[in-house]
Amino acid sequence: MVIAEPVRDRRSERRESAKAEILEAAWRIARAEGLAAVSLGEIARAVGMRPPSLYNYFDSKNAIYDAMFAQGAEEFVRMEPWDELTGDLVHDLSVMVHAFVGFCAEDPARYQLLFQRTIPGFEPSPESYAVSEASLGRIVVHLERCGVTDPRSIDLFTALGTGLADQQISNDPGGDRWIRLIDDAVEMFANHLTTSTGGNARPTPAKGNRAT
Amino acid sequence: MVIAEPVRDRRSERRESAKAEILEAAWRIARAEGLAAVSLGEIARAVGMRPPSLYNYFDSKNAIYDAMFAQGAEEFVRMEPWDELTGDLVHDLSVMVHAFVGFCAEDPARYQLLFQRTIPGFEPSPESYAVSEASLGRIVVHLERCGVTDPRSIDLFTALGTGLADQQISNDPGGDRWIRLIDDAVEMFANHLTTSTGGNARPTPAKGNRAT
DNA sequence: CAGGTTCTGCTATCACCATTAGGACTTTCG
DNA sequence: CGAAAGTCCTAATGGTGATAGCAGAACCTG
Numbered sequence: 001m002v003i004a005e006p007v008r009d010r011r012s013e014r015r016e017s018a019k020a021e022i023l024e025a026a027w028r029i030a031r032a033e034g035l036a037a038v039s040l041g042e043i044a045r046a047v048g049m050r051p052p053s054l055y056n057y058f059d060s061k062n063a064i065y066d067a068m069f070a071q072g073a074e075e076f077v078r079m080e081p082w083d084e085l086t087g088d089l090v091h092d093l094s095v096m097v098h099a100f101v102g103f104c105a106e107d108p109a110r111y112q113l114l115f116q117r118t119i120p121g122f123e124p125s126p127e128s129y130a131v132s133e134a135s136l137g138r139i140v141v142h143l144e145r146c147g148v149t150d151p152r153s154i155d156l157f158t159a160l161g162t163g164l165a166d167q168q169i170s171n172d173p174g175g176d177r178w179i180r181l182i183d184d185a186v187e188m189f190a191n192h193l194t195t196s197t198g199g200n201a202r203p204t205p206a207k208g209n210r211a212t
Numbered sequence: 213m214v215i216a217e218p219v220r221d222r223r224s225e226r227r228e229s230a231k232a233e234i235l236e237a238a239w240r241i242a243r244a245e246g247l248a249a250v251s252l253g254e255i256a257r258a259v260g261m262r263p264p265s266l267y268n269y270f271d272s273k274n275a276i277y278d279a280m281f282a283q284g285a286e287e288f289v290r291m292e293p294w295d296e297l298t299g300d301l302v303h304d305l306s307v308m309v310h311a312f313v314g315f316c317a318e319d320p321a322r323y324q325l326l327f328q329r330t331i332p333g334f335e336p337s338p339e340s341y342a343v344s345e346a347s348l349g350r351i352v353v354h355l356e357r358c359g360v361t362d363p364r365s366i367d368l369f370t371a372l373g374t375g376l377a378d379q380q381i382s383n384d385p386g387g388d389r390w391i392r393l394i395d396d397a398v399e400m401f402a403n404h405l406t407t408s409t410g411g412n413a414r415p416t417p418a419k420g421n422r423a424t
Numbered sequence: 425c426a427g428g429t430t431c432t433g434c435t436a437t438c439a440c441c442a443t444t445a446g447g448a449c450t451t452t453c454g
Numbered sequence: 455c456g457a458a459a460g461t462c463c464t465a466a467t468g469g470t471g472a473t474a475g476c477a478g479a480a481c482c483t484g
Contacts, residue, residue: 015431015432018432034332036248036330036331036332037332039469039470039471040470040471041469041470041471049432049433049434050433050434050435051470051471051472052433052434052435052471052472052473052474053432053433053434055472055473056431056432056433060471060472061470061471061472112330115382116328116330116382117382118248118324118328119248120246120248120249152392152393152396155379155389155390155393156393156396156397156400158375158379159372159375159376159378159379159390159393159397160371160372160375161375162375162378162379163370163371163372163373163374163375163376163378164371164375166371166375166378167367167370167371167374170327170328170329177367178367178371180364181364181367181368181371184364184368184404185368185371187404188368188400188401188403188404189400191400191403191404191407192396192399192400192403192404195403227460230461251440251441251442252441252442252443253440253441253442261462261463262462262463262464263441263442263443264442264443264445264462264463264464265461265462265463267442267443267444268460268461268462272442272443273441273443425484426483426484427482427483427484428481428482428483428484429480429481429482429483430479430480430481430482431479431480431481432477432479432480433476433477433478433479434475434476434477434478435474435475435476435477436473436474436475436476437472437473437474437475438471438472438473439471439472439473440469440471440472441468441469441470441471442467442469442470443466443467443468443469444465444467445464445465445466445467446463446464446465446466447462447463447464447465448461448462448463448464449460449461450460450461450462451458451459451460451461452457452458452459452460453456453457453458453459454455454456454457
């Protein structure tokens with residue numbers, strides 16, 4: 001049963017590797033010249049084809065963006081350092097924000113594609129978008145597990161994280177000017193949790209946590 | 213001397229009003245269909261011209277973007293509520309963040325043009341950029357006047373502001389989900405100033421301030 | 425191996441885009 | 455009036471994403 005259709009397998013194997021090669025070229029161009037500078041002509045030249053031939057592998061240019069989005073979302077899921085979480089509020093917040101900002105800053109093109117809706121006609125397909133949303137959801141879940149249940153606090157936390165990432169990318173690309181502020185920011189946020197009126201934070205909740 | 217050249221004045225008057233009409237159309241399109249969806253053809257149709265005729269008024273499409281940037285930067289300068297500043301730290305921070313986030317949220321297309329560098333080949337001209345930079349600079353100056361002199365604190369503050377604006381625009385356009393968090397965020401930041409190690413904040417410094 | 429089917433690349437073409445060239449017409453000025 | 459400047463147009467260029475249709479290779483079945 002396993003060796004049933006080796007030929008068709010070989011065929012689709014080559015097909016997949018060609019798609020991967022196209023996406024690789026697209027990423028290279030996006031990183032080098034900007035996400036919006038990706039053109040079918042440039043991709044085609046990079047993979048040794050003519051522009052129309054790319055339509056054998058993707059239905060449209062936006063389908064390429066969508067596949068890139070899916071890859072980015074996948075990497076986003078895989079990146080999250082669930083292993084390093086201990087259940088200690090400040091430590092875990094720091095780990096999550098460091099992971100998030102680092103993820104964003106290490107590839108601005110990917111950040112732009114995933115988190116800024118800036119490509120003219122592009123919107124991610126529901127399934128790709130769901131992957132990325134689920135990943136953010138897991139952060140929220142862990143926040144709640146740490147005792148941060150107030151929706152307002154969660155929103156404030158996300159604003160803090162995206163603000164740090166955004167400033168880092170916009171005003172100090174390649175540097176660490178805002179990355180160095182993460183621990184300060186986390187401390188500030190944690191203090192706010194313990195002192196705020198509608199407060200709901202366990203300074204150090206139950207140790208040990210099961211990820212996922 | 214004043215009534216020296218009425219004809220040339222009338223001519224340049226009509227010219228300026230035509231430019232204004234073009235920019236108005238461009239803003240309308242940008243707000244309705246997105247900043248990147250602005251095309252010369254659509255602008256021309258809106259003002260009753262053919263696309264090439266626009267080149268009588270602007271050197272290129274990017275020149276139109278640049279004029280829009282300049283307008284936005286001008287509005288940004290004018291928006292800032294220096295009058296409402298009292299010198300009280302928490303109050304002034306709240307006023308400034310409210311003004312900033314409100315300004316960003318009230319016109320996402322303008323926000324994208326001014327603060328996100330997302331248009332493929334566009335970069336604002338130095339003079340337009342200087343206007344917007346100066347405006348941010350004035351915020352920093354007032355922060356320092358309030359006793360916030362640590363560069364790290366200033367960076368943290370800008371991250372907080374942009375994060376709130378970004379989340380508001382991205383995840384609740386037209387709403388106030390993050391706007392409602394501003395006072396909380398400001399309080400959090402102010403507390404952080406007074407408690408942090410390298411702290412440098414006067415809880416309530418000298419009343420009264422001279423703007424500009 | 426012969427037949428047909430599928431896959432994969434191509435050329436040619438279309439519509440749209442920003443931009444340039446150059447001509448026609450109007451307005452303004454001497 | 456006649457020259458100059460300004461305004462708008464049509465026509466055309468080179469670029470984009472996308473479609474149609476064809477040629478040949480790869481593949482599966484007899």
